[in-house]
Amino acid sequence: MKLYPIESGNFKLDGGAMFGVVPKSLWQRTNPADSNNMIDIAARCLLIEDGDKLTLIDTGMGNKQSDKFFGYYFQWGNHSIDNSLKQLGFHRDDITDVFMTHLHFDHCGGSAQWNKDKTGYEPAFKNAQFWSNQDHWKWATEPNNREKASFLKENILPLEESGQLKFTALPDQDFLKNSALGFDIFFANGHTDKQMIPMINYKGKTICFVADLLPTAGHIPLPFVMGYDTRPLLTLDEKEKFLNLAASNNYYLFLEHDAHNEIITVKHTEKGVRLNNVYTCNEIFN
Template identity: 40%
Template sequence: MQIYSIETGNFKCDGGAMFGVVPKIMWSKKYPADENNLCDCALRSMLIVDGDRRILIDNGTGDKQANSYTSHYHLWGEDSLKTSLKNVGFSFEDITDVIFTHLHFDHCGGATRYKSGTKELELVFPNATHWVSKAQWENYLNPNVREGDSYFPENVVPIFEAGKLNLVEHDGELFPNVEVRIFNGHTMGLMAVLVSDEDKTIAFTADFIPTMANVNLKWIAAYDLFPTVALKEKEAFLKEAAEKNFCLFFQHDIMNECCSLEQTARGIKPKDSFSLKSLF
């Protein structure tokens, strides 16, 4: 098995939104903000190559949305999904499976695109089966007022219409060495992905635990729709992760790609920060 970090670009988000009720004087020591309270964040995906399967977890924002919507996210950086895949020897056509942790635009926008010179949509990964939880799909079809602004039909509906969207109903092994866990604090049916390789397990936590700072139980993002649910889910997961020595892989932390955990007198905390590449 080979596992790669796939950078798709960067964006800026409000520090108060990312770190919730935590005072700025605390979070700004870890993630400095500009004069508009904006912190730099990553849009990081993962590619798993195991035998004949090439599994991509999430795929960034894509480039379809109008600037009027994406401008306040201040997308920046030279990295792109296509270039990052090419750098590790793969093309869009090589991908056999795409796992969506959830369907907010910054996690699935790269799955469709407009055909050159037209407004006709096509699948970016034409040979891939796409996977999302049933609960998230139902939430996507019938969003609440607050969450609806993060869902775009052009990102996922073409995949469904092509018959290439599979729904996952329960926790469990999706493929050999690849397990999904369903959480409901950030949004209904978010799927974290656990990848096991010999003696280690890497947890792609997505927006369940978006940065290393969010490992702290009390650092719950204001983006989470159900913060008390997120708190209970995170407490149980981190207990397991610390006991089993999981490596956490962060999708939005621009400074820390991965970390290990340790049990301290004040609860479970990050231990060491490192790159995914350093594990292989």
């Protein structure tokens, strides 16, 4: 097995929204804001090469939305999935599986694209199966008013219409062991219903793609919960459980949204779980 980071594009989000009720005087120590109160955000995906399977975890925003839409997110840098794959000697047609932690537009927007004549949408990875779970799919396709703006039909429905959509099994508890894609999954419901956190056994290490359960290293303290979370009190419980496991078992946490920290470990302290070490992907994957 080989792992590769795939940078799909950087953007900015409002720091207050990213840290909920936590005062700016606290969160800006780890996530400094610009003059518009925006903080740097990444859309760092993960590619797993395992035998004849090439699995991409999450796909970023994509590029099919309007200039007005992207104007809200202040994109910066020149990253893209295609450029990242090309640097590794891969093409999007090589992808066999796309695993979507959840269906918010910044995690699955790159899964669908315009068709050739721009009359509709099609899967952006023509040879891939796209993985969600049945409960989250229902949540996303019948959205509540709070999340409706994050669940965009053009990102989601083409995957089902193409016949390329697959569902993972659902766990009895929080964990699904040895999923169809060969890794364990931790299910978290505080951010959105049935978000999936892949836990990959790699060279004796456990690599956790923490998605929006832990957006950045600055979100480690338990009360540091995004304003975007639908059930913030549940997020508190899920974060506490997961971070305690991560500290006790030395999990390596792959940060999808932290533009400046790629992989971290955490440790137990008198103040609770806190940051231990910061690594680049090259240090852990090579």
